[in-house]
Amino acid sequence: MLKHFLVPEKDQVLVSEEKARAGTQAVFEKMGIPADEAASCADVLLTSDLRGCESHGISNMLRAYIASYGDGSYNAHPDVKTVRESSVTATWDGDRGLGLHLGPRAMNLAIEKAKEHGMGAVAVKNTRHFGMLAYYVMQAIEQDMIGMAMVSAGGGAQVPTNGAEPAFGTQPIAWGAPADKMPPFVFDVATTQVAANKLALTRRIGSKIEPGWIANLDGSPIMEAVDVPEFGSFRMLPFGGTRENGGHKGYGFAAIADIMSGILSGNGPGFIAEKDYSFFVMAFNVEAFIDTNEFKTDMDKLLTKLANTTPAPGHDRVYYAGLPEHEETEIRRRDGIPYHKEVVDWFNSMSSELDLGMSMP
């Protein structure tokens, strides 16, 4: 992760995984979600925080979720309906359930179909915030499968290349594959230059954002380093940034996430569906294409090559997607998760307000 998003050391409070997990599960239970499902929801957030992806962990999300369960926009008891189903596909109506409440279940169905037939995909409409997509592709990786996930996240943030009006959300896409001895490849990115939650982090941390990350309201890219403006006073650029720098590629992938998640699920394009998020998860059973051991050995060859690449001047090391997160998880499991002190204060006051009987650190 870029230094722009790291909590400065002086503001860090280390909290053990165990304590953070118990506190998070208690919150979901308090929202009315049954204990086993609350544990699954907490696992998605904790996995984010352990991987160093705190943009999608407790810090930003938990209080937003509490507010949304509170005002009735999230349904703690979604009655998920199967709209269509085939041997390898399914379409669900998520009944306003939180994405990370339904996501693990959807990926499990995709995996089940892939186990039997080679591939499986589930498109889910009428759902809410999805959390860190890496979580779902990691479910597939654990079953020796390739995982893929996409989200259509409304239409109010991201402008098309050279456009002044937004048409998409941040539209994340994730893809992952297992290896043998090497940590797995786990790729998870916003199709904007930067995830909205990471912009929120820079504000908490007080760091500037890079030229070409966002645009003015008229669509013109802001080409200086600036403090994050107030939400609502800027647009997000597709990854790549300007057209010359390949912004049309980010824009294209954003549209793909809208098509695969929003339109294919029946949720409709994000700019119409708005806060009715939709998602698409898929599993490819490696064994259907090739001997799984051969695949994993070749993955090791690729990932070893990448991790041992001679770095360019000014850099210590070359990474691949999933490697730094794997290393960070080992550190955080051992030392605790470095939350911002403001987050810990919030947790403790919320815990006493909701009578959770939990405290950090």
Place this chain on the structure above:
Amino acid sequence: MLKHFLVPEKDQVLVSEEKARAGTQAVFEKMGIPADEAASCADVLLTSDLRGCESHGISNMLRAYIASYGDGSYNAHPDVKTVRESSVTATWDGDRGLGLHLGPRAMNLAIEKAKEHGMGAVAVKNTRHFGMLAYYVMQAIEQDMIGMAMVSAGGGAQVPTNGAEPAFGTQPIAWGAPADKMPPFVFDVATTQVAANKLALTRRIGSKIEPGWIANLDGSPIMEAVDVPEFGSFRMLPFGGTRENGGHKGYGFAAIADIMSGILSGNGPGFIAEKDYSFFVMAFNVEAFIDTNEFKTDMDKLLTKLANTTPAPGHDRVYYAGLPEHEETEIRRRDGIPYHKEVVDWFNSMSSELDLGMSMP
């Protein structure tokens, strides 16, 4: 397409689709490919030229293909073997056949499987240059399906983010979906900042390339506008360019293309397989997930919204992937394809050398 890649008007020679198609098919037949398959190969190249994607049309590719059939590295009579097959997947050994010779057949099998079961995917190892990926996703679109295609194209061009040694080729990815009244969404990009063939075009045209498109041999990005250096004296950067500008996203998608095409097919990672290209094509049957008419109506809503977006200052219009290519096809079908005069000269001398009895314009 950026102006960097357009043939200057003074160098253009307009050639009718009919004449270019007949000439191209005659070349493939001369290489020993049966007439119907030669017509299919020619259709891939001509579709590129009609869409304004001349980087992947006759100008760069046909003479390269002739050389490779001539020196025996391409097999004009590939004996394609099915390595594995399930109801929705297949893995083929392409027996050194040209990618665009086998690609249409592979996508047809994916479509057939998707028709019956909802999805279909075919991974092909031991093949050669694939041409314009948009072609294959357009095959799926014609059947009211979503199409996807990826290629692993060796390991000698693209550096990982912050790396000095190349690990990938240009690793293109394409995705497309049908609409009702609007031209379909057809997205096809290199995961490098720019396709290798487009760099060749800038040399023919004499235009400079943009800052952050390529790197020095030590991996440091070249941050000025420069003439394209000699091939072999630079590295290609993943799309996004530098890490701060999101280059790790292009790098991740390049790895995905290597995994889905190279490793899943059994071809191995591109940096080992080198000129043994591999590809992956997939079809998603819309009807398996949702009523096809509802899908296409929603696609129209999205594409209409995008095409009618108020442009940012300094821009006339907002496009979506596939729209300018659709418009260009109509113009070129009517007026002819504007080849560079040097390409026409080459065609005519090659034609007389190979005794094709064809001439342009």
